[in-house]
Amino acid sequence: MNRLSKVMRQIERLPSGLQPTVRSFILGKIIRFAGTASCRVETLRPETCVIRLKNRRKVQNHIGSVHAAAMALLAESATGFMTGMTVPDDRILVIRSMELTYLKRASGDMTAVASFSEEQLEYVRNTPKGDITVPVVITDETGTETVKAEMIWAWTPKKK
Template sequence: MATPLLKTYKKFKWLPFGNWLFSKAVCKRAPYFGTIKPKITHLSEGRITAQMPNRKAVHNHIGTVHAIAQCNLAELCAGVVTDASIPSKTHRWIPKGMTVQYLKKADTDLRAEATISLPRQWQDKEELIVPVEVFNSDGVKVFHADVTMYISAKK
């Protein structure tokens, strides 16, 4: 069963600039994500792909995409794919932690992918690890995050 977020994405994706509009709506709901100007390019139950432009506002002192911008992209992907995947009538989620690996310098636009293995039984008081891979424009993996989502049953 599609969650409200996934239903919204499916409505937006067919519109001209639909992915951009949907991404703006996500950033309006969680404004901090707007700082990286993400564009969600695919969303389905268990899978998301998003892009982030390489621009001066997200650079560090050596001219590459800074660590926290990459973490922000990872948390966006993990949160949106979790929201699109859990049964929204019976469960809720909140990010609990994140472990990251910076593998290469990120000096291009970035593409992130996150997946959740489905189907699955959703539990109460569950810690779900959502892996997020981030690639540069050449398809080289530059960053990996394991985002821990705390899943609980709604009361």
Template sequence: MKQTNKTLSIYQKLEKYPFGKKIFSIIVSRVAPYFATINPKISELVPNQCTCLIKKKKKVFNHIKTVHVIAICNGLEMAMGVMAEASIPKHLRWIPKGMTVAYTAKAGSDIRCVANVKQEDWQPGDMLVNITAYDENNIVVVKGHIKLWISEKPTV
């Protein structure tokens, strides 16, 4: 299957090289600089799903030395944004409208942030993207959704 999506194509080219996923993650963080605050790494990108890793380091700690939930939300938003850019049909566009999360466990390790949707969800109107953050033991530490507004691109 030939992929024509620019974001997905760049990821697929870079992932073949040593440090390719890290380079891709740096590129994303240059486009949206706030993501760089968590030093993220996109570890998997396929249509309709993206995984972003956050290392447990002092710069993302809270007062009890676990990964701060806002850092996790940043990783979840990065996973969602990259997934959306790599997956949205060419005639549509997206913008986030909100995020709803539940903190379900302490985040005492590296964190894996996952965003996913079904292909048939890409329709004009509100769309909920499932977001889940896991610790290294596969325990869910944050779960929720990001609401996107999907609309048709204007015809020129």
């Protein structure tokens, strides 16, 4: 269990209604861009992450929907937070690649869901240096998948 997963476990002791707010505040301080965009981290566990982003003026494009860059932030945050809970503290995690395909015009608020299988969790935990492809599903408030995204996260041992 790494430092991030220990903090997230402590948050789970709070009343369930408070957990997303506290989780989002803490992660927004660590990753400031996610905090600036007001990403709401609904669920964060080693095997899954769910993040919501309200369609507010500060994240909109010229046609009033969530900006493509904000959707990329949502995908990167969901996959990165989840992977960050899994990588041991003696390693450094970085994003290597982002691939996003915008399928349909988004309507309203957005939700990103990333997940790992048990095999993927074991691979990340037990591989000193490596990378992993993490798919993420992004839907709008109608439940329509608007973005197909895949992130590649890499890690290496920290220098001593």
